[in-house]
Amino acid sequence: MKIPGPVYLILGLIVTGLSWFIDSKTESSFALFFYIGLVFLAVGVFKTIVKIIIPKQDEQPFAQKPQQQTQQKIQQQPQQNNNSNLKYCPRCRVQVSLSNNFCYNCGTRLR
Numbered sequence: 815m816k817i818p819g820p821v822y823l824i825l826g827l828i829v830t831g832l833s834w835f836i837d838s839k840t841e842s843s844f845a846l847f848f849y850i851g852l853v854f855l856a857v858g859v860f861k862t863i864v865k866i867i868i869p870k871q872d873e874q875p876f877a878q879k880p881q882q883q884t885q886q887k888i889q890q891q892p893q894q895n896n897n898s899n900l901k902y903c904p905r906c907r908v909q910v911s912l913s914n915n916f917c918y919n920c921g922t923r924l925r
């Protein structure tokens with residue numbers, strides 16, 4: 815349940831206010847809605863008090879989860895590039911190994 819306390823307070827005020835208003839205008843009884851509204855008000859007051867006493871305790875675990883997911887994605891990416899063990903000399907276009915620092919054909923520095 816991620817409904818904040820003020821929402822319960824507003825809902826409780828609306829439900830109790832409407833049921834009291836309809837009850838006073840008509841013959842039919844809305845006592846049940848009035849008590850439901852009182853329950854919402856009580857929950858809203860309770861949640862607001864809890865949030866004031868214990869501020870932002872639930873938000874830390876949610877903030878750490880996205881960082882773990884991005885780290886897993888970064889670790890998976892290098893495995894896809896295993897086929898490119900060869901590169902081409904930028905000067906003479908000869909195929910050279912990645913382990914070579916210089917081109918064997920023209921001597922151009924490769925890295």
Ligand SMILES: [Zn+2]
Pocket residue numbers: 903904905906907908917918919920921922
């Ligand atoms: Zn070369």
